[in-house]
Amino acid sequence: MTSPIRLLIHGANGRMGRAVRRIAAEDARFTIVGVVSRSTPEARVVDGIPFFSDSELGGVPEFDVAIDFSLPEAFDGILGECLKRGAALVSGTTGLGDPQRVALETASARIPLVWASNFSLGVALLHQLVETAAARLPGWDCDIVESHHVHKKDAPSGTALTLGATAEASGARPHYASLRAGDIVGEHLVQFTGQGERIELVHRATDRDIFARGAIHAAAWLQGRPAGRYQVGDTLG
8 A cells, every 4th residue: 555645734824725734634645744834833733733833844754745835935945845855846835036936946956846826727728728729820819818806916917927928938929908806716718819710718716725736636746756847737637
């Protein structure tokens, strides 16, 4: 019988960290060896799982993979710890600076890792569809419309920009529009328009748990992989 994957959750008190902890606890592929947050934990052990602060990161138990949804100022610590222990890293921490992006790329020569602004498996497939459409429809207009809840500040969204980068790499020239309304979790429309016809590629998220599930899926997929920087799309069947 294969031993469970030893999972460390970094940024565990954020919305995404809590979701990863809840879903991974019910996944027989994993055993959670520890969770790490910015602040000193009120309790050292909860439901059999040890809690640590960022300043105690060096003292966490051995782990096979870390899932990180933290802040840029905490990212260097978890990347360094994964390198020191030869552990895989799955990170959705956004807002990284250029030196951190370089460090991420350098680290991929030593450990397997996935970094993404969006861990939805549906969005990963959408990237592949956009790449195909942009390459095969030269000269068509490309427009990306993204919709999110009223509290989201950045516009266009990070996902819209990465979809645009995918389209641009295949020859399209994307234009962006952003909507902020109600409690929309996230919708992304990539539209290609030619003379007399139009193609619409749409992804709608209705549950934020999809991002946690995607990160957990990536963490399981990385097990046993050689060092390298992988995309969420690589983890699809």
